[in-house]
Amino acid sequence: MVNQQLAKPFLRWAGGKSRIANFLEEHLPPNFTNGNRYYEPFLGAGSLFFRLNPLKATLSDDNKDLIECYKAVKKRPELIARYLKKHLLNNCEDHYYKMRNKYNCSNPSIARAALFIYLNKTCFNGIWRVNKKGFFNVPYGYIESPALPSKEDLLKLSKALSRAKIIHKDYKHIVKYAEKGDFVYFDPPYPPLNGTSYFTHYTKEGFDKRNHSELASVAKILNKKGCYIMVSNADIPYIRSLYKDIFNLHELEVTRLIRSDGKRYKVQELVITNYEV
Numbered sequence: 001m002v003n004q005q006l007a008k009p010f011l012r013w014a015g016g017k018s019r020i021a022n023f024l025e026e027h028l029p030p031n032f033t034n035g036n037r038y039y040e041p042f043l044g045a046g047s048l049f050f051r052l053n054p055l056k057a058t059l060s061d062d063n064k065d066l067i068e069c070y071k072a073v074k075k076r077p078e079l080i081a082r083y084l085k086k087h088l089l090n091n092c093e094d095h096y097y098k099m100r101n102k103y104n105c106s107n108p109s110i111a112r113a114a115l116f117i118y119l120n121k122t123c124f125n126g127i128w129r130v131n132k133k134g135f136f137n138v139p140y141g142y143i144e145s146p147a148l149p150s151k152e153d154l155l156k157l158s159k160a161l162s163r164a165k166i167i168h169k170d171y172k173h174i175v176k177y178a179e180k181g182d183f184v185y186f187d188p189p190y191p192p193l194n195g196t197s198y199f200t201h202y203t204k205e206g207f208d209k210r211n212h213s214e215l216a217s218v219a220k221i222l223n224k225k226g227c228y229i230m231v232s233n234a235d236i237p238y239i240r241s242l243y244k245d246i247f248n249l250h251e252l253e254v255t256r257l258i259r260s261d262g263k264r265y266k267v268q269e270l271v272i273t274n275y276e277v
């Protein structure tokens with residue numbers, strides 16, 4: 001059930017889990033409460049974090065700009081609201097490209113975090129894509145009335161984030177920190193359905209077949225430690241083969257935007273758990 005009082009994800013993010021948050025909620029660990037420590041090491045738009053509103057959380061992602069934005073929303077929600085108000089008033093193609101240049105030439109700040117949100121909400125298809133130099137290069141999306149978060153939304157977001165540690169790191173760092181009884185939700189970039197190119201645009205580094213195999217090994221180490229693990233991934237034989245020995249595989253059908261042709265398709269996904277549901 002969506003609680004209207006809770007903060008909502010404030011970014012458009014490829015592979016975002018808002019649409020399947022109910023399914024994820026139905027597959028939580030037994031006896032899970034928002035008092036359990038929660039880890040979301042592929043944070044993106046943080047759909048499950050905002051749905052669960054845990055009291056103790058560690059949120060991380062290896063996209064530095066994304067993490068800077070979360071930290072700024074946590075720290076200075078009202079100032080971000082003021083910047084966003086100005087961007088909304090000025091929004092047009094010319095403003096977008098000026099702001100994209102400004103963004104790529106500036107250092108982390110509250111103003112840059114507001115730019116991150118503005119660009120995310122007005123760029124083509126909400127894609128986060130950077131070139132080899134790490135410069136954001138997505139064209140304008142011609143969105144005349146972008147759904148920018150309001151001051152009220154940002155205050156709620158800041159409150160939810162005030163209970164979380166927000167860290168810029170590769171997902172593997174959690175092996176050191178997660179302990180028995182903690183709940184870890186892994187939502188990595190998915191392998192391609194057509195078996196050709198891997199989707200690599202969230203960060204400069206990308207996430208390939210070897211990374212998926214390493215992630216399964218990390219999940220197995222945490223399983224041995226006594227953590228509760230949930231993994232989202234594509235339902236393809238390779239992913240099944242990585243987890244089928246000790247994990248439970250739950251299937252679901254999801255409509256997703258496929259980047260290569262910009263159309264929406266029904267695809268099979270897996271929610272993988274190390275506990276019975």
Ligand SMILES: C[S@@+](CC[C@H](N)C(=O)[O-])C[C@H]1O[C@@H](n2cnc3c(N)ncnc32)[C@H](O)[C@@H]1O
Pocket residue numbers: 013014015016017018041042043044045046047048060061062063169170171172187188189190202203206207
């Ligand atoms: C599928 S998205 C997560 C979506 C998120 N669960 C949501 O609901 O919006 C995958 C995320 O993993 C991040 N990522 C990619 N490689 C990573 C790595 N090695 N370590 C940590 N995060 C990584 C990307 O920056 C991206 O934000």
